[in-house]
Amino acid sequence: xxxxxYKVMTLFLVIVLSFWITCSNxxxxxxxxxxxxxxxxxxxxxxHRMDIDFGCINIYKQPSLNHPLLKNHKIQRYPTFTRNIxxxxxxxxxxxxxxxxxxxxxxxxxxxxxQIKGFQSNSHEYHxxxxxxxxxxxxxxxxxxxxxxxxxxxxxxxSLSGIWVESGPPSNxxxxxxxxxxxxxxxxxxxxxxxxxxxxxxxxxxxxxCPGFVQVKSKPYLGMILSxxxxxxxxxxxxFVPTIKQDKVTGHWWLCIxxxxxxxxxxxxxxxxxxxxxxxxxxxxxxTYTPPGMVSPPxxxxxxxxERFKNSGxxxxxxxxxSEYNQIDINPRNMKINKDGNLSCYDLxxxxxxxxxxxxxxxxxxxxxxxx
Numbered sequence: 001x002x003x004x005x006y007k008v009m010t011l012f013l014v015i016v017l018s019f020w021i022t023c024s025n026x027x028x029x030x031x032x033x034x035x036x037x038x039x040x041x042x043x044x045x046x047x048h049r050m051d052i053d054f055g056c057i058n059i060y061k062q063p064s065l066n067h068p069l070l071k072n073h074k075i076q077r078y079p080t081f082t083r084n085i086x087x088x089x090x091x092x093x094x095x096x097x098x099x100x101x102x103x104x105x106x107x108x109x110x111x112x113x114x115q116i117k118g119f120q121s122n123s124h125e126y127h128x129x130x131x132x133x134x135x136x137x138x139x140x141x142x143x144x145x146x147x148x149x150x151x152x153x154x155x156x157x158x159s160l161s162g163i164w165v166e167s168g169p170p171s172n173x174x175x176x177x178x179x180x181x182x183x184x185x186x187x188x189x190x191x192x193x194x195x196x197x198x199x200x201x202x203x204x205x206x207x208x209x210c211p212g213f214v215q216v217k218s219k220p221y222l223g224m225i226l227s228x229x230x231x232x233x234x235x236x237x238x239x240f241v242p243t244i245k246q247d248k249v250t251g252h253w254w255l256c257i258x259x260x261x262x263x264x265x266x267x268x269x270x271x272x273x274x275x276x277x278x279x280x281x282x283x284x285x286x287x288t289y290t291p292p293g294m295v296s297p298p299x300x301x302x303x304x305x306x307e308r309f310k311n312s313g314x315x316x317x318x319x320x321x322x323s324e325y326n327q328i329d330i331n332p333r334n335m336k337i338n339k340d341g342n343l344s345c346y347d348l349x350x351x352x353x354x355x356x357x358x359x360x361x362x363x364x365x366x367x368x369x370x371x372x
Contacts, residue, residue, distance in 0.1 A: 284315055
């Protein structure tokens with residue numbers, strides 16, 4: 001009897017010990033970023049004033065309404081999911097000094113076209129590293145806090161960080177990106193701008209360089225400079241907080257920023273053959289491009305995620321808008337890392353829940369280089 005009791009107690013202790021080791025490993029894994037971020041503070045980015053590349057136009061005469069699919073389009077002034085939010089005409093934290101008068105919206109005055117025809121991101125000039133949804137489901141948007149850093153690029157190079165919603169086969173991919181972009185060829189500088197890119201039917205464009213996006217607010221606006229930005233090694237981090245969300249009633253894809261979910265415009269569902277009913281995948285991360293013969297540009301902060309939160313690019317508080325149009329934290333079991341190219345150029349570290357402040361978060365980016 002004593003022998004049996006001893007064996008039972010031994011087995012019990014082994015089970016308890018195994019369980020304790022497993023929990024310790026999980027805690028050590030998930031606490032890596034949260035322990036580090038407890039020493040940091042983050043704040044929302046503010047916006048620069050309107051620059052000379054932008055003017056104001058009557059909301060009903062904006063070029064987007066010239067799209068053949070939008071000839072009879074009726075502008076939706078507010079998304080139905082913000083009906084309980086009282087609209088205000090105050091400036092964004094008092095930081096935007098100039099804006100368009102009532103009834104007018106900003107438009108980009110540059111005549112240079114940046115239309116995308118037959119866009120293919122799988123060539124060796126393009127590199128991306130993202131955290132993707134990995135389940136058969138319909139999604140209606142995404143949300144994240146995106147850390148913003150200065151990057152030095154030139155010519156036709158670009159570096160994007162943010163959220164993608166996508167649906168459809170590669171030959172007819174419907175895609176919308178919203179986030180931050182450093183694109184000297186588009187903006188004429190190496191600063192960070194509020195940037196979108198959309199494709200449908202094999203073509204599309206950035207921001208409003210082809211008809212499509214409908215602007216309904218005087219601020220913010222696509223192409224706006226974002227400031228201030230984070231510094232490598234600093235304990236003060238600045239984040240851009242975009243939301244892309246499909247309106248349950250109209251089907252339009254709204255772009256919003258915090259604070260208070262300020263929704264400033266949308267991509268009408270009429271533009272899309274697949275995204276009109278929702279997205280099949282939501283992606284979070286970065287993408288770069290370099291012309292042939294040039295080195296690949298940096299992504300995120302320009303440092304690899306192994307350099308930790310103090311130096312690396314990051315995204316936190318990552319959420320999806322699910323099939324029920326509810327905004328919820330992403331689930332690690334339903335996500336996968338999509339790595340492209342040499343991991344000494346770009347990498348992504350994701351361990352799931354990172355504490356009560358950051359929630360679901362990851363580190364990503366890298367220096368780029370010739371070997372990418």
